[in-house]
Amino acid sequence: MLSEKSAVTVRASLPAVGAAIGEISERFYARLFDAHPDLLRNLFNRGNQAAGTQRQALAGSIAAFATHLLDRPEQRPDALLGRIAHKHASLGIAPEQYEVVHEHLFAAIAEVLGQAVTPEVAAAWDEVYWLMANALVAIEKRLYEESGGTGPRPFEVVERIRETADVVTFRVRPADGGAVRGFRAGQYVSVGVTLPDGARQIRQYSLSGAPDESVRQFSVKWVRGDGTAPDGEVSRHLHAHVREGDVLELSEPYGDLVLGGATDRPLLLASAGIGVTPMVAMLAALAADGHRAPVTVVHGDRSPADHALRADHEAYAAKLPDAAVHFFYERDAAPGSHPGRVDLDRADVLVRPGTRAYLCGPLPFMRAVRTRLIEKGVAPADIHYEVEGLASVPGTG
Structure with missing residues (x-):
């Protein structure tokens, strides 16, 4: 719960922060990637960064969280936090990375808003950030524990099925011969590939079935450029280059769009x-x-x-x-x-x-x-x- 003093300050400054959140996000990512170029190369989606969709997502999540704290202070926005935490866990996000984000995000806020960022405003938004970050760290810790605490594992492609002109299904089995954990229908895995320029890029793909308990199955649509944006570099690579016998890195299954609740309901x-x-x-x-x-x-x-x-x-x-x-x-x-x-x-x-x-x-x-x-x-x-x-x-x- 946001403290009463900070709530007053956040409410007063939210219009200014909200109006500038796009510019703040742009400055944040520029600072982050200047200091840590490996994050863009090996973690963040380079296509989304180029298109600006990642900046929009960050801005939206921060604004939504702050608004929720003000409008419903007695209730934590678990739906929002859970969805982000599942994505973070599939990527292997670690608690210490929130410190890195904090450093560059608040520097970007100060750069964009200038003198409007008084000590009181900085302290209030700092409280918002750490309420969100600490909640995510706690949820991600639980998700890691539930998944066995393993990071990405090498999986060998054992079958490749052409579904349509733009969709291919990959069936993969652990390269080490180990067991495959079960998953809940609707979940996804993060798939890591090494591209021709040496970058390691990661994408999430829904598990589209389980032919047997030793195999993972996911389907990939080739994201084709439309003149305003290039082809999806990972989907293109998977379609064009990955065949039976090749090895991919997969996370454990994550995702909160899963069947649940009473089974007798329509x-x-x-x-x-x-x-x-x-x-x-x-x-x-x-x-x-x-x-x-x-x-x-x-x-x-x-x-x-x-x-x-x-x-x-x-x-x-x-x-x-x-x-x-x-x-x-x-x-x-x-x-x-x-x-x-x-x-x-x-x-x-x-x-x-x-x-x-x-x-x-x-x-x-x-x-x-x-x-x-x-x-x-x-x-x-x-x-x-x-x-x-x-x-x-x-x-x-």
């Missing part, structure tokens, strides 16, 4: 594009557990040919006794599917009372589906989501 699993991967894993888990409550499956894609893991999507849903499947395609819609983009009304998607929804896809899709679910009576607390391609911490995207 579920809705909605996805678009590569957001299908955690949903297929969830369907596989439901089928394996003998889930009997109603399940509504919704997916949108450019065409059936672009629908990654489509056969698995259909097969796992077919194993459930009460499942309704709605696939939407912008072109070449086959019989039994719907033409156009996902529309919960046009397809008469049934949203039952008490539904718990899990969503994954691009931001416009997420906004539209979440808004319509709330209008249909689904409680906001029962809508769980992961936004495909929205970076919130160093290695995503």
Whole structure:
């Protein structure tokens, strides 16, 4: 809880800090990478840094945390903290790195705001920072303990499956022959690769299934440039160069978009594009557990040919006794599917009372589906989501 004195100061200075948070974030990263170039080379997503999305994510998380402290001082924003902590744990973030961030972040604040950063303002925002940092350190410590405290492990690619023109599934097994820990459907792993220039870059990919208990399976969409941004360098490398017998570094599974709560409630699993991967894993888990409550499956894609893991999507849903499947395609819609983009009304998607929804896809899709679910009576607390391609911490995207 923020002290009363600091709360007054943060409330008064929040408009100024909020207005300058983008510039503060830019200065922070410039300072950080000047002092520690290895962090950009071997930890942070270089593509997100070039595009500015990482700066936006940092600014958003700080502003959201400070606002929460002011508006709901009696309640810690565990949803926000948990999501960041899972990402940090998958990257192997250590407590001492928060000291490094603190040094350069507060120097950037002083540079941008100048004389407006009085000792009182500095002390108040220092308190905000350490409330957030210490909470993250505690959550990350628990996550490391739950995962066995291991860092990244070498995994050998044992199978490579071409799903679509832009999506490849990799099946990998520990190179040391050791055991593979279980995972919760919806979780992801961090995958580390060494690029041609020697940089070690890390990305997160959802686990899209478990063919057997000794294998990890994840699917990668080639992020192609659109003229305003280059290709994703890690996805391009995985598609173009990684074959059976090659070795990748994988973290333990992390992520908080997982099935949970009462198993007798209706579920809705909605996805678009590569957001299908955690949903297929969830369907596989439901089928394996003998889930009997109603399940509504919704997916949108450019065409059936672009629908990654489509056969698995259909097969796992077919194993459930009460499942309704709605696939939407912008072109070449086959019989039994719907033409156009996902529309919960046009397809008469049934949203039952008490539904718990899990969503994954691009931001416009997420906004539209979440808004319509709330209008249909689904409680906001029962809508769980992961936004495909929205970076919130160093290695995503």
